[in-house]
Amino acid sequence: MESGAQVRSSTFLRSSASLWILLFFTGGIFLPIGALLELILKEPAKTVGRLALFDPQILSVVTFTLKQAxxxxxxxxxxxxxxxxxxARSASPRMQSLLQILLALPYGIPTVVVAMTVTAWLGNSGLLASLGWxxxxxxxxxxxxxLNAPWIALGICQAKVQIPRAQIEASETLGANFWQRFRWIEWPHLQWSLFSSSVQVFSLCVMSFALVLILGGGPPVETLETEIYSRIRLGSLDLRGAAACAFWQLLLTLIPWVTLHWFSRRAKILEKATPCFDPRRRTFSWVPALLASMFLLPYVTLYRFAALQLWSTSEFFNEISGPLAVSLKLAGAVAVVTLLTALSALISRPSLKGADLLFTLPAGISILVLGLGFWLAYGRWLDPFEGSFTAMLALQVTTTFPLAYRSLWALSQGTQTPALEAARTLGATPVQAFMTVEWPRWRGPILRVAAVAAGVSLGEVAAVSLFYSENLVPIPLLISRWMGQYRFQEAQALAVFLLIACTALTAAVATSGTFLRRQDRLS
Amino acid sequence: MIDAKSSLLRLQAIRKTVGPFSIAADFEIRSGERIALVGPSGCGKTSLLRIISGLDAAEGGEIRLNSRDITHLPAERRRIGYVFQESALFPSLNLIENVTFALRIQKVPRAEREALALPWLQKTGLADRSHASVQNLSGGERQRVAFIRAILSKPELLLLDEPFSALDSALRSKMREQLVELHQLWPVPLLFVTHDEMDVASVATDRLKYDSQTQMRDATSSAVRKFYR
Incomplete structure (x- = not known):
């Protein structure tokens, strides 16, 4: 039986969490998107034929965006x-963990570092410049x-190792050959993973900003993201044109997001086994390891090209100290606010049907679209040309929130109620019971979520490109600016730093589960 | 064409190292026989079934099925029906698709496949659920589906790994009767693993003998678990 004080504090906690979530979604998503739609719809009806939405130039950008994605x-x-x-055919569980880490690593690499690396290979003085790409x-x-092929490979690998081994063996005893086994037994397990990761990749490619901006080289390689950016921050300001691009961009990103949700509800939940490894499948371990490393090898060339000696010069250090401080401050703030928001979403637990859909909505909206919405909704207080740390923070949190929410939601479903109740009957307060029973389960995932959020923030380019000022330039933006100023050596040296920081964070996240379990055993 | 009534499985000097011990096997099983493989946990019963079915390879010896040497054939070419302990139904296929899986592999037309499966489903009371998802079946139903699936592949030998272990006692005794009944319709040699003496008494026509011996080799001793008749 809970005491009156406990009931009051629990109600207060839930109300505060609900209020924060309401503010976050209203202020961070609905008002900005509403302002964006209002600008588009405000266009006089008599000019329907010449609506910015159907401007041939914008439509050609829509087509190109779709084509590239x-x-x-x-x-x-x-x-x-x-x-x-x-x-997935690698027989040893240890090798399997290593392979999955190798496949996860590229996903954590900031896009500006990828752009730098591709430039080092394909740029005018690159190793493969002769290809003309x-x-x-x-x-x-x-x-x-x-960036994305290893992500798809990771999904397939994880899905395949979970296929119950007995099903594969049963099909063998029934006479199925390699292709028949793949078609009838493996494919039904893999298809959902392939579909969902492909839709995610498509959506990410539609929302890709830094890569297109840096590697596309301008028109005709122009997508909706770069078009929105150039209509706001480059050349003359064209808010109506940017809003029209944002509308198309919203359509292109929300359709895959809704599709994914629609299918995930209907996807057949097939029996899954604890990952087990078939010792008969003796694909040489080094072959998959080598293939998985191929997606990391290009980054090694950054070390070769980068003028790492710059690190020892005081001029270089003076130049990056400001942006480094901004980046670290932003990453720390994003990690904390993301965690608090995700935990608030879990605590408030609205009984609303579709709350889950709502909480993952930000994943279907591009940062630039939302940033434009911020400007339109809060233009009175917010000017992109003067820079805004708060806007950068809010935009980055909307990106990291869905991921954090989904990671922690899965954990919240396994609350150890009997153990919590047992602790209470033994005289523990709710806080003591929570710390004894639940905290050991939550500690690792919370750290991982914070690390992922910080990693995403460290490499994020779109929000910072929109709301930077001369006093507010984070590291990724500095790299991109140095590239624009043909200061490739400095850009490469800084990209190496960002690569190491983000790879270390991703590797820590990928391996921390094992590490934390080991700590628990030792204690 | 297979004659289910005159099949013969012969294992000669089969051996394999399984962890800290070796298993050895020497026996014959004829059509109509239902032989129980009984022994303590971890003595290599399932390993022996896996060797016979081709899911694992033997380190020595010979396996002959109807005078065919199948020792080195892959599982899919041995024509051996295997019923797994956890039934191993394919969740992406419905009940009838599961039981006719082997016929589909053999490219038998759909109508013919279903016609072949129907009498078996009727006999086991599953005909009215032929298009149901196998994920909604009870433990007993899953085992029946797995057994019919194995029989419809027209195997020359049936191997069953603890087929009743997941069932409650009432269902077990019903399933034992049904297994004997179904086996009489396709009376190829049948070898099954069990821990339950009641299974042996009600289903088996005989049981394999089991010995645990210690062998000396190069001044080191190793345990050998031997199955024979």
Whole structure:
């Protein structure tokens, strides 16, 4: 039986969490998107034929955006599917963990570092400059594939190792050959993973900003993201045109997001086994390890090109100290606010049908679209040309929130109620019971969520490009500016720093589960 | 064409190292026989079934099925029906698709496949649920589906790994009767693993003998678990 004080504090906690979530969604999503739609719809009816929405130039950008996203997704799937399948055949569990870390690492690399690396290979003085792919659609697709093919492979690999081994063996005893086994037994387990990761990759390619901006080399390689950016921050200000692009961008990103939700409800939940490894499948361990490393190898060249000696010069250090402080402050703030928001969402637990859908909505909206909405909704207080740390923070948190919420939601479903009740009967207060029973389960995931949020913030380019000022330039933006000023050596040296920081964070997240379990055992 | 009534499985000097010990097997099983494989946990019963079915390879010896040497054939070419302990139904396929899986692999037309499966489903009371998802079946129903699936592949030998272990006692005794009944319709040699003496008494026509011996080799001793008749 809870005492009156406990009931009051629990109600207060839930009300505060609900209020914060209401503010977050109203102020961070609904008002900005509403302001954006209002600007588009305010256009006089008599000019319908000449609506900015149907401007031929904007429509051609829509077509190009779709083309590049589809091509990037197609090539990523083409490479990711067989890679994931081969990696899942590795017999040793230890090798399997290593492979999954290798496949996860590229996803944590900031886009500006990917752009820097592709430039080092394909740029005018790059190793493969003779191919003539530099600053073209091919360079953009290559960069997208470098980032996303391992992500698709990871999904396939994780799905394949969970197929119950007895099902594969049963099909063998029933006479199925390799292709028949794949078609009838493995494919039904893999198809949902492939579909969901492909839709995510498509959506990310539509929302890709830094890669297209840096590697596309301007028109004709222009997507909705770069078009929105150039209509706001480059040349003459064209808010109506930017809003029209944002409307199309919203359509292109929300459709995959809704599709994914619609299908995830209907997807057949197939029996899953604890990952088990078939010792008969003796694909040489080094083959999948080598193939998985191929997506990391290009970054090694950054070390070769980078003028690392710059690190020892005081001029370089003076130049980066300001941006470094901004980046670290932003990353720390994003990690804390993301965690608090995700925990608030879990605590408030609205009984609303579709709350889950609502909480993942930000994943279907591009940062630039939301940033434009921020400007339109809060223009009285917010001027992108004067810079805004709060706007950067809010935009980055909307990106990291869905991921944090989903990670922690899964954990919240496994609350150890009997153990909590047992602790209470033994005289523990609710806080003591929570700290004894639940905290050991939550500690690791909370740290991981914070690390992921900080990593995303460290490498994020869109929000900072929109709301930077001369006193508010984070590291990724500095790299991109140095590249624009042809200061490649400095840009490469800084990219190496960002690469190490983000890779270390991703590796820590990927391995921390094991590490924390080991700590628990030791204690 | 297989003659289910005159099949013969022969294992000669089969051996395999399984962890800290070796298993050895020497026996024959004829059509109509239902032989129980009984022994303490971890003595290698399932390993022996896996070797016979081709899911694992033997380190020595010979397996002959109807005078065919199948020792080195892959599982999919041995024509051996295997019923797994956890039934191993394919969740992406419905009940009838599961039981006719082997016929589909053999490219038998759909109508013919279903016609072949129907009498078996009627006999086991599953005909009215033929298009149901296998994920909604009870433990007993899953085992029946797994057994019919194995029989419809027209195997020359049936191997059953603890087929009743997941069932409650009432269902077990019903399933034992049904297994004997179904086996009489396809009386190829049948070898099944069990821990339950009641299974042996009601289903088996005989049981394999089991010995645990210690062998000396190069001044080191190793345990050998031997199955024979």
């Amino acid at each position: 589809l091509l990037s997704t197609f090539v990523s799937v083409l490479l990711g599917l067989p890679l994931g399948w081969i990696c 530099g600053y073209s659609l091919k360079a953009v697709i290559l960069a997208h594939v470098l």
